[in-house]
Amino acid sequence: MGSEFPTTRMRRLRYNATLREMLAEVRLSRHDLIAPLFVREGAGVQHEIATMPGQFQLSVDTAMETVRRWDGKGVPAVLLFGIPDAKDAVGSEAWNDDAAVQRLCRQIKAELPNVLVITDVCLCEYTEHGHCGTLTDRLDGCKDVDNDITLESLGKTAVSHARSGADIVAPSAMMDGQVGAIRSALDSAGFSPVAILSYAVKFASSMYGPFRDAAESAPTFGDRRTYQMDYRSPSQAIAEARADLDEGADMLMVKPGATYLDLIAAVKRSFDAPLAAYHVSGEYSAIKAAARLGWLDERSAAIEITSAMRRAGADLVITYFAEQLADWLRE
Numbered sequence: 001m002g003s004e005f006p007t008t009r010m011r012r013l014r015y016n017a018t019l020r021e022m023l024a025e026v027r028l029s030r031h032d033l034i035a036p037l038f039v040r041e042g043a044g045v046q047h048e049i050a051t052m053p054g055q056f057q058l059s060v061d062t063a064m065e066t067v068r069r070w071d072g073k074g075v076p077a078v079l080l081f082g083i084p085d086a087k088d089a090v091g092s093e094a095w096n097d098d099a100a101v102q103r104l105c106r107q108i109k110a111e112l113p114n115v116l117v118i119t120d121v122c123l124c125e126y127t128e129h130g131h132c133g134t135l136t137d138r139l140d141g142c143k144d145v146d147n148d149i150t151l152e153s154l155g156k157t158a159v160s161h162a163r164s165g166a167d168i169v170a171p172s173a174m175m176d177g178q179v180g181a182i183r184s185a186l187d188s189a190g191f192s193p194v195a196i197l198s199y200a201v202k203f204a205s206s207m208y209g210p211f212r213d214a215a216e217s218a219p220t221f222g223d224r225r226t227y228q229m230d231y232r233s234p235s236q237a238i239a240e241a242r243a244d245l246d247e248g249a250d251m252l253m254v255k256p257g258a259t260y261l262d263l264i265a266a267v268k269r270s271f272d273a274p275l276a277a278y279h280v281s282g283e284y285s286a287i288k289a290a291a292r293l294g295w296l297d298e299r300s301a302a303i304e305i306t307s308a309m310r311r312a313g314a315d316l317v318i319t320y321f322a323e324q325l326a327d328w329l330r331e
């Protein structure tokens with residue numbers, strides 16, 4: 001037969017470093033990276049997030065310095081999250097054309113037009129209760145996010161971001177119909193070229209803990225399990241992705257990324273659309289913490305895990321390691 005040991009020795013493909021390099025099927029590139037950025041009101045703000053070492057809340061001026069540095073290192077895209085000074089019941093600062101995200105969009109596009117600007121479209125950073133939309137009383141007396149009223153707020157937010165120069169809007173509220181509502185709001189306002197990167201497959205996850213410190217968006221009561229997906233129900237992922245594509249999503253996302261590789265692979269197998277994976281805050285901070293303790297090598301772990309998301313089928317990786325990866329990949 002010739003297909004068994006000792007005729008076959010798989011190690012022959014691994015003896016030589018040059019051959020290993022030639023046979024690598026997955027190559028992480030700086031071109032695949034999207035760097036999240038938290039921007040708030042004020043000036044000169046550079047507040048390190050305690051649970052996310054190396055990540056900062058920035059004001060527009062310090063954010064611009066950061067984006068210039070990232071651009072210099074070849075990070076091609078940013079994903080912007082805003083933190084307002086004033087929150088209210090509906091999150092109206094989200095669609096204020098003069099809020100920090102919108103001002104930063106305008107400055108980036110004016111100064112660094114080659115940097116791709118993606119904006120997160122959600123309301124949890126902007127509502128006083130920390131939920132992703134306007135609340136309503138359910139039949140059982142519990143408070144919950146009103147899906148259809150929230151769609152209108154998401155549409156207004158996306159249009160405000162597009163008006164400020166965002167290239168891509170990324171709705172993350174997990175409201176049913178949000179992609180369709182945003183597509184029609186953008187088109188009616190004359191922004192048909194603005195693309196939608198849908199957080200199509202977004203699970204309610206413990207891995208978001210550090211992000212809530214970063215974005216000051218922790219819910220004041222309850223959790224997000226009536227809108228974000230249940231991690232025990234993977235078959236809903238395909239239905240969510242299909243619904244978003246049918247509504248006009250140009251690109252899809254799976255979030256979290258590193259702990260949901262099975263779903264990255266499943267979505268990529270099922271659909272042709274470009275796919276992003278979000279290497280989320282908890283996945284980032286776990287590597288940082290283990291590295292600080294000397295339990296993991298930070299660089300090797302970060303490259304391996306982001307490469308695993310690419311191997312699973314993600315075309316793009318949203319990661320807090322973007323700047324470090326750009327440095328490491330250049331070496």
Ligand SMILES: [Zn+2]
Nearest residue numbers: 122123124132
């Ligand atoms: Zn949200």
